[in-house]
Amino acid sequence: MKVFCLGAAGKISRESVLDLVQHSSFEKITIGDYNLEEAKKVAEWLNDDRVDVVHIDVTKVDEAAEIMKGYDVVMDGTQITLNGKSTECIAKAGCHGVNLNGFGEENQWNDLFVEKGKTCVPGFGMTPGTTQMMAMHLANQLDEVDEVYVSHGSFRPIAFSKSITETTTYEYDPALESRVVFENGEFIQVPPFARPREVKLPEPYGMTTQYIIPHSETVTLAEALKDKNVKLIEVRGTWPKQNMNLVRGLYDYGILKNPEIEVNGKKVGLMTLIGDYLVESEEGKNTELFGYSLHIEVVGTKDGVKKRGIIYHTHPASDGSVEGWEGLRSYTRNVGIPLAIAAEILAKGEVEKKGIVIPEYAFKPEEIFEELEKREIYMHEEWTEL
Known part of the structure; x- marks a missing residue:
């Protein structure tokens, strides 16, 4: 399985990538960020052979979608104002997706996710999620x-x-x-x-x-x-x-x-x-x-x-x-770990419903709690x- 970690040079979603390194079964973990220099620092900090780094700009939708193609899931750590664009990129790339914010900009891409047979869960950190x-x-x-x-x-x-x-x-x-x-x-x-x-x-x-x-x-x-x-x-x-x-x-x-x-x-x-x-x-x-x-x-x-x-x-x-x-x-x-847990569940194909799916319909609470407990939460x- 492969995961594309969008915006993971940031302080929160770099913790999500660390969790993937420590707990997940992904064979390839790519950090994609506009700030390539900072992304390289995160990769060096993680010090894991599965981790690589690419430059990506989600405002260039078609170019960004092409970079994401072939990944099982995109773990989106971009800020609120970019979530409409970042979700469009994920949908066009034909990947599962999950982000931290869930403020509604994602909903416009529901039909495209359904068409691609993929699932996107908006808002899965601590709150919402x-x-x-x-x-x-x-x-x-x-x-x-x-x-x-x-x-x-x-x-x-x-x-x-x-x-x-x-x-x-x-x-x-x-x-x-x-x-x-x-x-x-x-x-x-x-x-x-x-x-x-x-x-x-x-x-x-x-x-x-x-x-x-x-x-x-x-x-x-x-x-x-x-x-x-x-x-x-x-x-x-x-x-x-x-x-x-x-x-x-x-x-x-x-x-x-x-x-x-x-x-x-x-x-x-x-x-x-x-x-x-x-x-x-x-x-x-x-x-x-x-x-x-x-x-x-x-x-x-x-x-x-x-x-x-x-x-x-x-x-x-x-x-x-x-x-x-x-x-x-x-x-x-606290914020980053739930995002990583959700990303792996999606990548494994365990969420049957396609399109934009709210957390309540995507995941089982007790399964999430069990994973959190492994991380001392x-x-x-x-x-x-x-």
Whole structure:
């Protein structure tokens, strides 16, 4: 089997490639990236004979698709704004595909994947991705589902890379139409910082205030749980306190609208300037606490009894006590590892449905959990009667 690791010079998806090197049965692992110099550094770090490197530019669709042809799966680690193009390349190359973001730009290529007899799963990292597996694991134990609360704490610097800065700006864009909740059969648009909820995460994270975010789980779980008559789905998230304080201030002052200002005779977006500053600043690259924490709550009935299920995950500490999980890597490995697991499942042909397929229809939760446990990422489950 062969895997093409698109965008794997980045801080997150290089961890996906490391996981493939350590755990997968791929015979060829190709890193394809626009930044060839950085991709070569990643290959040198991996130090594995199966790994090679090629230059690729997904904005040149036909050329990029030709480079991808012959691979069993493309593991797409490109940023949100490129996912429409990158998915087009994968579809035209006739490969299976999976990416980290799943914000909907992929859907336009469904028919082409079907025509090619291939599967593409948008959004399979920690969130979205693992979160849907956790929600479905709980929901599958109920006859009916009333409420689903997907929450996560993403403890990382606000701008350790340009793509992460882009994600921050995207999720809190005041005009974003996809920031919705699912309530009584309808998707309802909400503004940034809507519906605050206190969510207790395991130590060292503790109690957090979380707000509605524009993630695909809202849409995909509404589809997957329609037969269980789901009534409410809310997806929330938070970053470190200093990140949230900054984003709140930018929102309150209208800066997240990215108004244009004139600098040296040229017009430029104010938020663009701030993002460029954060990427270069020490404050943008550091935070006090690193890691990832998922927390899913599902309320419903089983045999006429109302029940609440909670599932959350833990991983090795970021304090240096576990090799390979130090600092920022305790965040990036959490995101990157599920992507690698999904890529191998797709390459083996274990997902029968073709076209654009949501995670809930592609993968079995318990199979994903079993693989995560091999990487020291553990699930913890609790049930109470109401």
